[in-house]
Structure formats: structure tokens, C-alpha cells
Amino acid sequence: MPQHVVVIGGGAIGSSVACFLARDFGVRVTVVERDPSYRFASSALSASSIRQQFSTAINIRISQASLAFYRRIGEELAIGDERPDIGLVEPGYLFLASAAGVEILRANHEVQRTCGADAVLLAPAELQRRFPWLAVEGVALASLGLSTATSGEGWFDGYSVLQAFRRKAIALGVNYVAAAIERMTTAGGRVVRAQTSDGSALEADAFVLAAGAWSAPLARTLGFDLPVRARKRDVFVFHSPARLPGCPLVIDPSGLWFRPEGQGFICGAPPRGEDLDDAPLEAIDHGLFDDWIWPHLAARVPAFEALRRTHAWAGYYEYNTFDQNGLVGRVPGTDNAFVACGFSGHGIQQAPAVGRGIAELVATGEYRTLDLSPLSPARIASGAPLVEANVI
Numbered sequence: 001m002p003q004h005v006v007v008i009g010g011g012a013i014g015s016s017v018a019c020f021l022a023r024d025f026g027v028r029v030t031v032v033e034r035d036p037s038y039r040f041a042s043s044a045l046s047a048s049s050i051r052q053q054f055s056t057a058i059n060i061r062i063s064q065a066s067l068a069f070y071r072r073i074g075e076e077l078a079i080g081d082e083r084p085d086i087g088l089v090e091p092g093y094l095f096l097a098s099a100a101g102v103e104i105l106r107a108n109h110e111v112q113r114t115c116g117a118d119a120v121l122l123a124p125a126e127l128q129r130r131f132p133w134l135a136v137e138g139v140a141l142a143s144l145g146l147s148t149a150t151s152g153e154g155w156f157d158g159y160s161v162l163q164a165f166r167r168k169a170i171a172l173g174v175n176y177v178a179a180a181i182e183r184m185t186t187a188g189g190r191v192v193r194a195q196t197s198d199g200s201a202l203e204a205d206a207f208v209l210a211a212g213a214w215s216a217p218l219a220r221t222l223g224f225d226l227p228v229r230a231r232k233r234d235v236f237v238f239h240s241p242a243r244l245p246g247c248p249l250v251i252d253p254s255g256l257w258f259r260p261e262g263q264g265f266i267c268g269a270p271p272r273g274e275d276l277d278d279a280p281l282e283a284i285d286h287g288l289f290d291d292w293i294w295p296h297l298a299a300r301v302p303a304f305e306a307l308r309r310t311h312a313w314a315g316y317y318e319y320n321t322f323d324q325n326g327l328v329g330r331v332p333g334t335d336n337a338f339v340a341c342g343f344s345g346h347g348i349q350q351a352p353a354v355g356r357g358i359a360e361l362v363a364t365g366e367y368r369t370l371d372l373s374p375l376s377p378a379r380i381a382s383g384a385p386l387v388e389a390n391v392i
């Protein structure tokens with residue numbers, strides 16, 4: 001068992017790792033976070049939704065474990081009488097498929113059923129009955145996630161998750177250091193220290209790289225080419241007099257998604273044009289909303305003809321260009337360096353299970369509660385991508 005672990009990056013993933021290491025294994029942990037305001041952190045800029053409707057068993061199992069944790073986060077991360085509240089609601093995800101997408105929707109449904117995820121397939125007539133506000137033109141089949149004792153889908157407040165893990169970690173004795181790590185140094189296959197940009201060095205028995213969209217340059221100092229890049233995603237907020245009872249998170253066959261948020265709605269779509277690495281977050285593509293998103297919204301929900309866009313924000317997906325799934329496990333070629341990043345738009349829902357898994361691996365050398373080895377970065381060298389059909 002390592003005596004001291006350094007975690008690089010104190011977002012939801014890094015703070016979850018730190019929290020489980022300290023809480024479940026009593027390990028001394030230092031988290032190095034360069035920006036304690038979390039202004040650019042994906043965890044603070046996330047749409048923070050959780051689903052079971054993936055096409056790969058490992059993603060479904062991770063979300064099931066994380067949902068169970070989020071449902072009882074008040075007890076899990078309580079500090080004395082203070083119980084965190086992340087505002088979890090579970091109205092489900094509704095995937096709409098055109099005729100071309102029916103086969104894949106059915107195949108995904110089969111995987112989800114095998115893994116115990118509660119989703120139902122709905123023909124257009126049933127869809128219309130359940131959601132009279134929805135236009136079903138062009139929809140051949142839909143899949144709706146249901147909330148049950150073991151299954152559920154919905155959304156929560158991502159910044160509250162980050163803070164709940166961080167506060168609990170600090171209460172357990174984890175030391176948060178405000179500094180930027182510049183490089184890691186190895187000797188004989190082991191990482192011996194992490195150096196900060198102000199010239200100081202942190203020594204530890206193990207290191208966890210959880211720097212989100214900014215992880216690749218640090219992995220490179222270990223000789224590992226991590227295929228993770230920052231990819232900007234815009235989220236638009238709008239208000240509408242439309243009332244959509246029971247509105248889930250809807251994914252249109254076009255790639256448009258929307259869901260309720262507070263008194264209004266949020267929505268997004270795949271970026272148009274070049275999906276540049278490190279595009280500045282303030283460069284929001286407002287034209288995307290006016291030219292493409294709004295017409296598609298109104299086509300799917302006619303009552304959205306009347307809406308008012310109020311604001312927008314953007315954050316970076318830590319996008320895994322190899323196969324758009326998390327890279328979780330030991331850094332190839334090292335004994336004591338671990339990574340957890342590359343979640344490509346489904347990371348905050350995976351934070352509890354991934355944090356717990358990495359803590360187990362670092363502390364005991366194996367996964368104990370949920371085997372996360374399908375997400376091992378070793379799949380890159382072996383050229384075996386873990387293909388997830390449902391990436392939003």
C-alpha cells in the first residue's frame with residue numbers, strides 16, 4: 001500500500017480518487033490543482049447528465065454504480081451534519097432513431113437489457129401518447145430510460161459534485177496544493193517526482209494523472225502518447241412558454257439534444273466546421289443556435305417556435321481521439337503512474353465509480369468492486385478500441 005499519493009488535477013475525477021484513497025484506504029494524498037476557482041474545469045462547465053443507455057457493458061455498469069452513489073451522496077460524503085445535495089433528478093433519456101438508426105437502437109437495447117438497465121422501446125404511436133408535445137415525424141423507434149430501484153437516468157449539478165468530493169477529501173486530511181505540474185520524472189520505470197512550474201517538486205509512491213483535457217502534455221513527460229485533446233462544446237440556455245410535462249433529456253437523430261434546466265431548458269449539438277483543439281471557450285458559435293439548433297428544436301417540439309435564448313457557455317470535452325471512452329488504469333511502461341481521463345462527454349457521471357476503482361487499483365493493485373480493466377490505456381498499444389456507439 002503506498003504511503004503517499006499525488007493526484008494531478010482536482011476536478012471531479014481527481015477529487016473522487018483522492019476522497020476514496022483517503023476514506024477507504026487511509027492513504028495520505030496530495031492533490032495538485034492549478035486553478036482552485038475551477039473556471040475552465042470541465043466538471044464546472046458540464047451538462048452533468050447521467051444515463052444507462054450506452055452500447056458497451058462497461059459504461060453501463062460504471063453509470064449504474066455511480067448513480068447508486070449519487071442517490072446516496074448525502075450519506076457517502078457527509079461531513080458531520082452537513083450533507084451535500086447535488087440536485088439529482090431522474091426524468092430519463094429519450095433516444096430517438098430514424099429508420100436508419102433502428103437496428104443500432106435495438107442492438108444497444110439488447111446490451112442494456114443484459115446489463116439490467118431499465119429502458120423501453122417505444123413505437124411512434126406510443127411515443128406520441130407519452131409525450132404529446134413531441135413531433136414524431138421521421139422517428140421510427142425510440143428508447144426511454146426508466147427510473148427504478150436499480151436503474152435511472154437524469155441530471156444533477158456537476159459543480160456541487162466536484163465540491164462535495166473536494167470538501168470531503170479535505171475533511172479526511174487530503175492536502176490540496178494550488179500549483180501547476182509541469183512534468184513528471186522517472187527512474188527505473190517508476191515515477192519519482194512531479195515538478196511544479198515554480199520549480200518545487202513533490203515526491204510520492206504513486207501518481208494519478210487526472211488533469212482532464214490538459215493531461216496529454218503531462219503523459220508525454222512519461223513517454224506516453226495519450227490521445228486526449230481539448231474539444232470545445234457549446235451549451236445554450238433558453239426559455240420558452242412551452243410546457244413539456246415529464247420532459248426527459250431528448251436526443252434527436254440529427255444529434256441535437258435538449259433537456260429542462262431550472263425554469264428553462266439547455267441544449268447543444270455537435271460543433272460545425274473544424275472541431276479545433278483548444279478553441280477558446282469564449283468563442284461560442286452563436287450562429288449554430290440561430291441557423292441550426294432552433295429550427296431543429298422547433299421541428300421536434302413545435303411549441304419551441306416561441307423561445308428566448310438567454311445565454312450560453314462552453315467547456316472542453318477531454319476528448320479521447322482513439323475511441324471516445326475513458327482511459328483508466330496504469331500508465332503503460334510505468335509501475336506507479338495511473339491515469340483517469342479521456343471521458344469524451346460522459347465523465348462526470350462516471351466520477352464515483354472511476355474514483356473508487358482507481359483508488360482500489362493504486363492502494364491494492366487490483367479492482368475490487370467493479371472491474372474497470374476494459375478502460376485500460378493498454379488498449380491503445382494493442383490497437384483494440386472500445387467502441388461506444390452512444391457518444392453525445
Ligand SMILES: Cc1cc2nc3c(=O)[nH]c(=O)nc-3n(C[C@H](O)[C@H](O)[C@H](O)COP(=O)(O)OP(=O)(O)OC[C@H]3O[C@@H](n4cnc5c(N)ncnc54)[C@H](O)[C@@H]3O)c2cc1C
Pocket residue numbers: 008009010011012013014032033034035038040041042043044045046047048049050158179180181182210211212213214215218233234235314315316317318340341343344345346347348349350
Ligand atoms: C459542455 C460539456 C457538457 C458535458 N456534459 C456531460 C454530461 O452530460 N454527462 C457527463 O457525464 N459528462 C459530461 N461532460 C464531461 C464531464 O464534464 C467531464 O468528463 C468531467 O467533468 C471530467 O472531470 P475531470 O476531473 O477529469 O476534469 P476537469 O473537471 O477539467 O478537472 C481537471 C483539473 O485539472 C487541473 N489541471 C490541468 N492541468 C493541470 C496541471 N498541469 N497541474 C495541476 N492541475 C491541472 C485543471 O485546472 C482542472 O481543474 C461534459 C463536458 C462539457 C464540457
